[in-house]
Amino acid sequence: MIVPERPLLKLEAFHCTVKEKVNRFVVRASVGEEELLVHNTNTGRLEDLIWEGNEAYCSPKGGGKLKYKLVAAKTPFGFAVTDTNLQERALERAFELGYLSWARGCEVKRRPRYGSSTFDFELRCPEGRALVEAKSADLASWRGFGMWPDCPTDRGVRHLEELGAFEGRKVVVFVVGFPKASGFVPYCKGDPRVCELLAKLDLELRAVGMYFEPLTSSVVLYAELPALLLEGREEPLPKVVA
Structure with missing residues (x-):
C-alpha cells in the first residue's frame, strides 16, 4: 500500500x-x-x-x-538506509505515529524477551499482544524487490524458530531500505533455512519501504509493501559501477 x-x-x-x-x-x-x-x-x-x-x-x-x-x-534506486539501528528507530517512530495500518492503535515496547531471544518490538494492541522481529532487506533484486538474507544467518534462523513458538500474534517485518521497491521476497540462496522456515511457520509477514533522503538528511517512509514467498524467482541486481 x-x-x-x-x-x-x-x-x-x-x-x-x-x-x-x-x-x-x-x-x-x-x-x-x-x-x-x-x-x-x-x-x-x-x-x-x-x-x-x-x-x-x-x-x-x-x-x-x-x-x-x-x-x-x-x-540504482536512490540511497538505502544501511544502519540497522537507524532502521529500527525509524520503524518504532512509524509505530508511534500510527503510520502502519497493521499496527495502528497499538502501544509499542522495545526489546521484549521470549525464550532465549530478545526481539525488536512488542505491540500491545486492543486485540492482544504481538511480538515483532525486524529484518533488514537492503539486497535489491533485478525487479526491484528487497531481499533477505544475503548470507547464512544462524541468529536469524534462531529468531524465526523462537518467534514461531510464541503462542500469539507473531510478526516479521522486512525493512526494505531503498526507494521505489516492488516488495519483499526472501533470498533463498543466502540461507535456504530461512525460506524453509518462512514457508513452514505460522508467521505474519509484513514489509515496509523507507529510504535516506540526502536533501533533508532524513529517513523517509514511503510504502507498506507486499511480502511474498517467491522462492528462487529473484536474483540480486548486478553491482553498478559508475
Whole structure:
C-alpha cells in the first residue's frame, strides 16, 4: 500500500565515499582527502552496497572507539538506509505515529524477551499482544524487490524458530531500505533455512519501504509493501559501477 511519503527521523549526516570493507563491523571511507574508519551496524555481506567508490553517508556516532558510522549507501534506486539501528528507530517512530495500518492503535515496547531471544518490538494492541522481529532487506533484486538474507544467518534462523513458538500474534517485518521497491521476497540462496522456515511457520509477514533522503538528511517512509514467498524467482541486481 502506497502511503504519502513521511519523514520519520532527521539526522546529522555527511557525504562520504566507500574505500573498502575492513571487516564485518568496520568500513574505510573518505571525506574529501581525509580517510575515516566508520562503524557498520549491518552484519550482512552488503556486496551490492559497500564497494570501493560507492557513494554513501556517514553520521557521528555517540561513544565507542569509532567516531562515525555508515548510515546510507547508494543504489540504482536512490540511497538505502544501511544502519540497522537507524532502521529500527525509524520503524518504532512509524509505530508511534500510527503510520502502519497493521499496527495502528497499538502501544509499542522495545526489546521484549521470549525464550532465549530478545526481539525488536512488542505491540500491545486492543486485540492482544504481538511480538515483532525486524529484518533488514537492503539486497535489491533485478525487479526491484528487497531481499533477505544475503548470507547464512544462524541468529536469524534462531529468531524465526523462537518467534514461531510464541503462542500469539507473531510478526516479521522486512525493512526494505531503498526507494521505489516492488516488495519483499526472501533470498533463498543466502540461507535456504530461512525460506524453509518462512514457508513452514505460522508467521505474519509484513514489509515496509523507507529510504535516506540526502536533501533533508532524513529517513523517509514511503510504502507498506507486499511480502511474498517467491522462492528462487529473484536474483540480486548486478553491482553498478559508475
